[in-house]
Amino acid sequence: xxxxxxxxxxxxxxxxxxxxxxxxxxxxxxxxxxxxxxxxxxxxxxxxxxxxxxxxxxxxxxxxxxxxxxxxxxxxxxxxxxxxxxxxxxxxxxxxxxxxxxxxxxxxxxxxxxxxxxxxxxxxxxxxxxxxxxxxxxxxxxxxxxxxxxxxxxxxxxxxxxxxxxxxxxxxxxxxxxxxxxxxxxxxxxxxxxxxxxxxxxxxxxxxxxxxxxxxxxxxxxxxxxxxxxxxxxxxxxxxxxxxxxxxxxxxxxxxxxxxxxxxxxxxxxxxxxxxxxxxxxxxxxxxxxxxxxxxxxxxxxxxxxxxxxxxxxxxxxxxxxxxxxxxxxxxxxxxxxxxxxxxxxxxxxxxxxxxxxxxxxxxxxxxxxxxxxxxxxxxxxxxxxxxxxxxxxxxxxxxxxxxxxxxxxxxxxxxxxxxxxxxxxxxxxxxxxxxxxxxxxxxxxxxxxxxxxxxxxxxxxxxxxxxxxxxxxxxxxxxxxxxxxxxxxxxxxxxxxxxxxxxxxxxxxxxxxxxxxxxxxxxxxxxxxxxxxxxxxxxxxxxxxxxxxxxxxxxxxxxxxxxxxxxxxxxxxxxxxxxxxxxxxxxxxxxxxxxxxxxxxxxxxxxxxxxxxxxxxxxxxxxxxxxxxxxxxxxxxxxxxxxxxxxxxxxxxxxxxxxxxxxxxxxxxxxxxxxxxxxxxxxxxxxxxxxxxxxxxxxxxxxxxxxxxxxxxxxxxxxxxxxxxxxxxxxxxxxxxxxxxxxxxxxxxxxxxxxxxxxxxxxxxx
Numbered sequence: 001x002x003x004x005x006x007x008x009x010x011x012x013x014x015x016x017x018x019x020x021x022x023x024x025x026x027x028x029x030x031x032x033x034x035x036x037x038x039x040x041x042x043x044x045x046x047x048x049x050x051x052x053x054x055x056x057x058x059x060x061x062x063x064x065x066x067x068x069x070x071x072x073x074x075x076x077x078x079x080x081x082x083x084x085x086x087x088x089x090x091x092x093x094x095x096x097x098x099x100x101x102x103x104x105x106x107x108x109x110x111x112x113x114x115x116x117x118x119x120x121x122x123x124x125x126x127x128x129x130x131x132x133x134x135x136x137x138x139x140x141x142x143x144x145x146x147x148x149x150x151x152x153x154x155x156x157x158x159x160x161x162x163x164x165x166x167x168x169x170x171x172x173x174x175x176x177x178x179x180x181x182x183x184x185x186x187x188x189x190x191x192x193x194x195x196x197x198x199x200x201x202x203x204x205x206x207x208x209x210x211x212x213x214x215x216x217x218x219x220x221x222x223x224x225x226x227x228x229x230x231x232x233x234x235x236x237x238x239x240x241x242x243x244x245x246x247x248x249x250x251x252x253x254x255x256x257x258x259x260x261x262x263x264x265x266x267x268x269x270x271x272x273x274x275x276x277x278x279x280x281x282x283x284x285x286x287x288x289x290x291x292x293x294x295x296x297x298x299x300x301x302x303x304x305x306x307x308x309x310x311x312x313x314x315x316x317x318x319x320x321x322x323x324x325x326x327x328x329x330x331x332x333x334x335x336x337x338x339x340x341x342x343x344x345x346x347x348x349x350x351x352x353x354x355x356x357x358x359x360x361x362x363x364x365x366x367x368x369x370x371x372x373x374x375x376x377x378x379x380x381x382x383x384x385x386x387x388x389x390x391x392x393x394x395x396x397x398x399x400x401x402x403x404x405x406x407x408x409x410x411x412x413x414x415x416x417x418x419x420x421x422x423x424x425x426x427x428x429x430x431x432x433x434x435x436x437x438x439x440x441x442x443x444x445x446x447x448x449x450x451x452x453x454x455x456x457x458x459x460x461x462x463x464x465x466x467x468x469x470x471x472x473x474x475x476x477x478x479x480x481x482x483x484x485x486x487x488x489x490x491x492x493x494x495x496x497x498x499x500x501x502x503x504x505x506x507x508x509x510x511x512x513x514x515x516x517x518x519x520x521x522x523x524x525x526x527x528x529x530x531x532x533x534x535x536x537x538x539x540x541x542x543x544x545x546x547x548x549x550x551x552x553x554x555x556x557x558x559x560x561x562x563x564x565x566x567x568x569x570x571x572x573x574x575x576x577x578x579x580x581x582x583x584x585x586x587x588x589x590x591x592x593x594x595x596x597x598x599x600x601x602x603x604x605x606x607x608x609x610x611x612x613x614x615x616x617x618x619x620x621x622x623x624x625x626x627x628x629x630x631x632x633x634x635x636x637x638x639x640x641x642x643x644x645x646x647x648x649x650x651x652x653x654x655x656x657x658x659x660x661x662x663x664x665x666x667x668x669x670x671x672x673x674x675x676x677x678x679x680x681x682x683x684x685x686x687x688x689x690x691x692x693x694x695x696x697x698x699x700x701x702x703x704x705x706x707x708x709x710x711x712x713x714x715x716x717x718x719x720x721x722x723x724x725x726x727x728x729x730x731x732x733x734x735x736x737x738x739x740x741x742x743x744x745x746x747x748x749x750x751x752x753x754x755x756x757x758x759x760x761x762x763x764x765x766x767x
Contacts, residue, residue, distance in 0.1 A: 033065040037092040045100055045171055047081050052096060055079060064094060072096070080134055101134040105172035111179040114154055120147070135173050140165070147177060155223035158182030158261040186222045187211050188263040194251070194270040197243075206239050206622075207232040209266070214692060224264045229253065233268070240272065244305030246336060246345060247273030276306045276338065276345040285351035288325060294318060294351075306336075306345055318351060323389020326356040328412055328422055355419055358386045363425040367461075370404050374463040375426065377487060378402065380531065387422060394531055399426065404458045406431040433458040463487065477503040494526035496538070504646070514548035514556070516646045524573060536575040543568045544646050553673030559645050567604040567644060573597065586698045586734060587617045588625050606638040609647060625688040633680035636714060643714055648676025651711040654760050656682050658707050659726035659745035661755035666711030668753065677711040679718055688732070699734040705743065725749040728758075 039060060041052050055075040058068045069087050076085045076098065084099035107130060109117055124130060129143040144163050151159035159181050166174040188211060192203050204210070208221055209232050216222040233250050240248035254267040280302050287294045297317040299310045315332045322330035335348040362383050364372050378398040381391040392410060400408040407429040415421040433456060455467040465484035471477060480500040488495035504516045520542025526534045545566040546556060574597045581590035591614070598609040613631040620626055637643035653662030666677040686703045708725040712718050728745025742761040750756065 031064070031066055031069070031089055033063050034092055036060050036062055036064050036094055039094050039096065041096045041098065043098040043100065046103065047098075047100060051079065051081070052076065052098065056096070058094075064089075069094075080136070100171060101136070102167070102171050102173045104129065104131055104133050104135050104175055105168055106174045107131060108174065108176045109179065110176065111181060112177075114156060114181055115150065120150075123150070129175065135165075135175070137165075140175060143175075144177065147179065151179075151181065153225050153227075155185045155225065155264070156181050156183075157185045157257055183262055184223060185257060185262050185264050186216075187224050187266060189265040191265075191267045192270060193267065195272060197245070197272055197275070203236065203239075206235055208235075224255065224266070229255070229266065236268070236270070238308060241306075241308035244275040244277065244307070245272050246276050246306055246338065247271075249273070274340065274343050276343055278302050278304060278306050278347055279344045280346050282346060282348045283351070284348055286353055287351055288322075288327075288353060294321060297321060300347055306347075311347065314349065318349065320389050320393075322351075322353050323387065323392070325353075326358065326386040326388070327353040328357050328387045328389070329354040356386070357420045357422050359383055359424055360415055360421040361423045363423065364428070365425055366405075366428040366430070368430050369461045370428070370430065370458060370463070371461045374402070374404075374458075374461065375399055375428065377492070379426075381424065392424065396426070398531070399428065402458075402463070404431065404433050404463075405429055488525070492528050496522075496524040496526070498522045498524075498540075514546070514552050516544055517547055518542050518544045518646075522573070532580075533576065533578050536573065536577070538573045540571050540573065541568070542571070544644070546646070553671050553675065554669045555645050555673070555675050559642060562642070563604060567646075569600040569603040569605040569607075569644075571598045571600040574599070581615070581617060586701075586732075587615075587627070588698065589617050589619045591616050601638070605644045605647075606641045607635060607643050607647060608638055609633075609635040623690050627684075627686045627688065629682070629684040629686075631680070631682040635678040643678050645675060648678065649680035649711055650674075650676040651680055651682065651709055652755075653757070654741065654743070656707070657709045657724050657726055658705065658730075658743050658760055659728060659747050659756060659758050660724060660750075661757045662760075664755045665709075665724060667713040667716070675713070677716070678714040679712040679716070680709070681718060681723075682709040683707065686730075691731075701732050703730045703732060704728070705730055705745070706748075707745075708749075723749060724751075724754065 036058060037060065039053070039056070039058075041049050044052070055072070055078075057071045057075065058064055062068075072087060073085055076082055076096075081101060082098045083101045086097050088095045088097060107121060107124060109120055112120060121130070123146070124143045125133070127142060127146060128136065128139045140163055144161050147161045148159060151157075159179060161180075162178045164176045164178065166176065168174055187209060190204060190207070190209065190211060192200050195203055209224065209228055210216065210221045212222045233253070237248060237250065249271045251269045251271055253269070256265045256267075257263070278300060281298050281300050283291060283295060297314065299313050299317070300307070301310070311334055315334065318332045319330055322332075330351065330353045333350040333352075335350060337346040337348060339345070359381060360383065362376070362379065362381070364375050367375060379395040380398070381388055381395050396408060396410050399405070405428040407427070409427050411425045411427065413423045413425065415423055455465070455469075457465050459466050463486055465482070465486075467480075467482045469478065469480045469482070471479075478500065479502075480498060483497045484494060486492075486494045499521045500519070502518045502520075504518070505514070520540055522538055522540030522542075524536055524538030526536045528534050543566055546552060546560050552560065575595055577594045579590075579592045581587040581592050593614045594612070596611045598607075600607050611631070611633045613629070615627065615629045617628075618626040633649045635643055635647065635649065649666075650663040651657055651665035652660040653664075657665060663676070664674050666680075667675045669675055684705065684707050686705045688701045688703045690698070691700045691702055704727075706725070706727045708723050710718070710722055710724050712722070725748040726745045727748050728743055730741065730743035730745075733740045740761070742759075744759050746758060747754070747756060
């Protein structure tokens with residue numbers, strides 16, 4: 001006869017209630033403790049019996065009691081695998097009867113065009129709704145609410161989600177989420193109230209959110225989200241604080257949605273307060289006896305309106321300077337002494353450097369592929385040395401510049417039980433460093449060309465680079481095999497190896513074709529003279545062959561007649577580079593410089609070729625950026641030999657002087673061929689501003705430009721009178737399919753023989 005030790009229940013809480021009821025009203029069903037001779041499990045379909053036995057608090061031979069039975073029920077329910085569990089006693093045998101939860105066989109979606117299906121499946125699996133997981137109605141409801149929340153972040157307030165549960169064989173269920181996305185709710189109105197010092201249009205211009213416009217299909221700035229609104233409110237607050245309004249406050253915000261859930265109105269209520277002028281800056285606290293040194297770091301200027309940016313910059317400069325002396329946990333507090341009657345404020349900075357500490361240990365975390373040594377060799381802060389905030393920041397930046405990680409940050413932890421030691425942990429998140437690319441490029445000069453490459457920036461986690469590149473441009477075809485070892489020596493000297501095969505087709509005004517074919521190889525070493533400057537030197541070997549019997553320009557024909565059809569050279573290279581731009585794709589500020597010297601001292605050709613380039617970017621405002629570029633080139637033949645005509649500089653077109661035909665500037669021989677020259681000057685200025693309607697998005701910008709420059713032969717003297725110049729407008733777009741640059745210009749200074757090409761563009765994409 002089976003005696004139920006406990007009534008069947010469907011949850012741990014119900015189990016507890018049943019136990020109390022049984023104890024109070026059914027004492028006759030209580031089991032007298034006995035020794036177990038056997039344990040059986042009934043009702044299993046997919047779950048392994050071992051999972052049940054592992055959860056039981058008793059074994060064969062143990063004494064069974066009501067308390068152990070209750071503990072067994074709690075443990076089995078806690079696994080989440082069963083929706084009903086009971087224990088029945090047959091003599092001295094415990095029979096565990098279970099009813100398994102249904103398992104999710106498939107999760108599917110219908111009507112979800114706004115989100116990628118795989119993204120939704122992953123998101124729901126993280127909250128417990130996924131194929132192979134036990135089905136729980138509560139989790140399914142939670143998943144439905146999560147889907148609705150995701151649609152709210154995309155301004156789809158009318159989205160409806162209906163969950164359908166379909167039982168299938170073997171105690172499984174299919175879960176289907178049917179979504180009706182509805183239309184996108186768009187911001188129709190943004191109002192700011194309480195402003196007196198600045199117009200509403202000025203304040204709205206600081207926000208990323210906006211009402212509908214010509215380009216909001218691209219920026220999606222007319223789609224509301226709470227996160228975007230909060231970011232805009234902080235932007236507004238910072239804007240006022242940087243203009244002296246210390247007591248500025250956002251009193252409230254109201255977001256109203258229309259009954260059809262398609263239109264949103266936002267009202268921001270602000271209180272400006274009074275504008276305050278700084279009367280002075282006072283330093284208090286302990287400055288390690290270096291008060292004057294710290295005072296020189298103050299960027300707050302008395303007599304001008306209070307600017308939060310200057311205060312924050314001063315506090316950071318103080319903290320960084322304390323870090324140079326080993327004070328990792330220095331505190332710099334701002335105490336503004338406000339006089340509301342006169343509208344003046346004295347800024348007081350209280351400093352507490354704390355104790356000087358040194359770094360006990362440096363740990364590396366998160367590198368699943370990259371070797372520890374590849375990361376550690378970039379560190380400029382060392383273990384068992386005094387804490388140096390500047391070196392730690394530099395170490396972090398050097399690891400980030402490797403390009404192997406999507407995230408890099410450094411944590412500072414106090415060592416328990418000590419007051420003068422810290423541990424540093426650098427946390428990295430690996431990202432793919434290999435690429436296989438097949439691409440197509442189209443430009444007004446080269447028409448359609450194909451390109452491809454196989455690259456691995458971090459081979460086997462060693463930090464070395466291997467690459468193969470191919471380009472089939474009409475005017476320049478290239479095959480390059482490259483290898484770079486950034487730490488060829490322990491001191492950080494890099495080594496680059498290149499093997500290449502290039503063909504070049506210079507412009508011939510008569511439309512005839514001739515080729516210059518150059519196979520070669522080179523080795524280059526990079527010596528880091530500082531943490532910011534690298535000097536390069538190397539040697540190469542190449543052989544250039546002129547291919548054409550009838551189409552060679554006169555100058556090429558004469559050079560071939562004097563020095564032969566093929567010329568071999570062994571150029572020595574020396575270069576220097578520093579890149580301080582904030583972005584290589586869309587720079588807003590910073591400077592980039594490079595110098596390259598190529599010296600062929602022996603071989604069939606003897607020449608010297610120098611090139612210097614400098615770029616400088618100035619952020620004129622939040623939306624305007626001025627970019628300046630200058631490039632100077634000079635070359636000459638050595639040892640009484642002519643300068644090789646196939647090494648000439650060229651000018652005209654994108655990258656030099658726009659609105660002139662590609663490579664058309666400089667000397668022209670008697671056949672009308674453009675020869676390039678041995679001297680080149682390029683001067684470029686570009687003023688960037690956002691495309692109308694895109695707000696502060698810097699990936700799509702319009703620019704006005706002014707270019708000037710020219711190319712001169714070896715026997716010519718560069719003069720301002722010979723400069724060509726142009727001006728015009730352009731479009732720069734970092735598009736989803738690749739970078740695009742388009743320009744239309746008008747020559748400002750030209751000569752009758754010049755070839756004009758007002759519209760020029762270049763676009764690259766991968767497929």
